[in-house]
Amino acid sequence: MLPGKNQIPGYLMLLGTLLPAQIFAEPVHLGPDFYFENLRAHCELIIIPASLKTKRPLSIRTIQQRSDWRPCSELSLSRGYSNEVVWLRTRIINDTNLDQILFLESTPPWISEVDVFQVNEKGTILFQRSYGSGRPFYERDFAVPPIYAPITVRQKSTDEVYVRLHSQGSLPINLAIHSTESFEKDRTFWSTFNGILMGGVALLILYNLAVYWSIRDPDYLVYVLFAFWGTLFLGAVYGYNFQFFWPAWPEAHLRITWISIGLGSASMILMARRFLNLKTYMPWAAKGFLVLIYSGLLIAALAWPFAHSRLLQIIANGHGVLSAFLSLGVTGYGVVRKLPGSRIFLGAWLFLLMSLASIGLVNRGVFEFSETLHRAGGFALIANLTLLSFALADKIRQIHREKDRAEERTRRILEASKADLERKVARRTADLEQARQSAEYLASIDVLTGLKNRRALFELGRALLSTSQESESPLTDILLDLDHFKIINDTHGHATGDEVLRTVGGILGDAVDGHDVVGRLGGEEFLILRAGEGMNEASTFAEALREQIDSLGFPVSDGILSTSASFGLADVRKDERLEDVLTRADAALYAAKDQGRNQVVQFGN
Known part of the structure; x- marks a missing residue:
């Protein structure tokens, strides 16, 4: 297999210990106006694989003699989550007649091992220092998160700087050389940046x-x-x-x-x-x-x-x-x-x-x-x-x-109900008031269950539908039918069937609030008009009713009779009649029956 761009073959590493060192990258020239230089274009590197890092650690002297240095521009300096050791070197030539004080910067600050060596032309180590997040912070030369190593390059001299890097996390490499002026500005920036970040948070x-x-x-x-x-x-x-x-x-x-x-x-x-x-x-x-x-x-x-x-x-x-x-x-x-x-x-x-x-x-x-x-x-x-x-x-x-809007909708409904009641009261006479109210009540009530009958359901339903469409508030029709009710009547008698209807009617009547309409359409079929709720909310309400009905038990001669109900839901659409909504709810109800009964089905789902 051919080595990849970021891989160094083993035989090259072996030859690197035998052949004389070579320089590939352009050196950094220190003129009188030198300010700052990123070292990517001026450095070479050697990558020590993790397998060799612990077996035979390499000293600075050994590294100096290696010939397998490669220009940094040929390899990625973002090494990812790697356990390898990276050595970098660069040459710095001071062309001036003055000693130059420089600052080698290494970022990011989380790299655990950063060892810096400065070597002159005779091979003498002029500066050696270890930094990194793996060492106490107070050992650093400057109290700022980036690592700055002070280096002095004598006049008319050429020095080499070696940097060894290893990280316990990721290893992105960024090295730069600062003049004193650039260093002070960069240090001030990081202090200000971290202060703003921490203060703002x-x-x-x-x-x-x-x-x-x-x-x-x-x-x-x-x-x-x-x-x-x-x-x-x-x-x-x-x-x-x-x-x-x-x-x-x-x-x-x-x-x-x-x-x-x-x-x-x-x-x-x-x-x-x-x-x-x-x-x-x-x-x-x-x-x-x-x-x-x-x-x-x-x-x-x-x-x-x-x-x-x-x-x-x-x-x-x-x-x-x-x-x-x-x-x-x-x-x-x-x-x-x-x-x-x-x-x-x-x-x-x-x-x-x-x-x-x-x-x-x-x-x-x-x-x-x-x-x-x-x-x-x-x-x-x-x-x-x-x-x-x-x-x-x-x-x-x-x-x-939204709370204010809901209160406003409720207020409008109450005001509309109040105005309607006042109009009705104004049309009635004192002599007919009690009789009319009694007659209207008896005409609108299903005697067996105490709920609204079919006529009252349609009358109140049309009014509620009109109010919902005018106020653009949601309204959902819930149609339910008791499963296998004919078998209950045929097997256990109409008295038992009536008791089932009364019990279910009581459950439905207790479950709704004053804004809803509930009644018996006929036989074992009931209708609830749920005001202020879309199909998802109404489906949750219907599911709770289904579970309550499913849990009922009626004592009969041969044990306990259980019952269940199927539900079909449809929501009101703009400019739609009540009969149209009921037709869709009825289709959903039949779908519930076809799918095995004792379940809630929304129209369209």
Whole structure:
């Protein structure tokens, strides 16, 4: 098999110890105006496979004699989740008559081992220092997350700089040389950037905590948890966790990184699940999200003992990206359903996905490390948390608006009922009032069940239908029929059949509220007009009735008689008559019968 672009054959590594060293890359020339230089175009590298790293560690002297150096431009410097050791070298030529003080920068800050060597033309080691997240933070030369190694290049001299890198996580490599002026600006930038990032997140957390204590909405508490773990994760990416929280405890840096990824993913999924009310609108997604929440908690639990496991690191990163994609997907569905706050929520997840993608793709070695991608994650998190805060506020605002609309609809219905009653009372005379009311009552009641009879059902149903269409509020017809009722009458007698009808009528009468209409159409067939509910909500209501009827038992001569009912549902459409709705509900009822009875079927499903 031919070696790939990023592979170094074993025979070349063997020859590298025998042949004299060669220089392939252009050196860095230090002129009087030197400011900054990225070393990718000026370095060579050797990659030591993981199998050789522990068997025979290579010293700086051995590395100097190797001839299998390759230009950095020929290989990817984003090594992914690799256990290999990478050696880089570059030549620095000081063309001036002054000593030059330089600063070698190594980013990102999570690389665990960074060993820097400066060698002059005679092979003498002028500078040797070990850095990295695997060593206490206070051992660094400068109190900023990126690693800066001070190097002095004498006038009219040529030095070589060797850098050995190894990471317990991903290994994206970015080396640069700064002048004193460039170093001061870069150090100031990182201090300012991390300060803005931490300060902005802290303000958002405190604000939403205050809102939570004010209105006691659990969504705000979930937001705070998500912001906290997301900030800890970015603290690992940008190094301020190590700098401020546990500078003397390098091992915690790696462990808490993966804990924050697991718990951050879990809180992100929990927030999407609660914010979009998936249990109501997408029950299947709510169950799947519950699995992701538990798996995120499991990753966090395993991160402490198995933080060095490459498999766990890859699974944790994959879990985070999958959680972000799924949250984005269900939020898009929420936008289609016009759920409160879902549009702003969608924008927030887009920013989060950009953050995770920019970090994850570099860590996996898909993209080369760049300062732009490295910093994008922090800005994306601030944008994400800001938009999530706006989305929560917008959701609360829309819920209150919907509540006001519902109250307005109820008020209109009550006013319409009151006005209708007043018109009727005005037309009646005192002498006929009691008689008329009694006659109307007897004419509208089914004597056996105490529910509305067929005539009253149609009369009230047409009125309710008209009101629903005028106010554009939902209305669903629920048609139900007792299963095998003729057999009950034929086998156990009409007295038992009447008792079944009375009991079922009592259940239906107790289940509805004042806005609904319920009655007996005839025989064993009943009708409920459910006001203010679409077919999904009415289907839940009908399912509860079906279970209650199914649980009934009537004592008969040979034991206990059980019964069941089939339901057909149809919702009211614009400019539709009551008879049209009943025709569709009847079709759904027959479908329920054909499918085995004792079930609820919506028209069209």
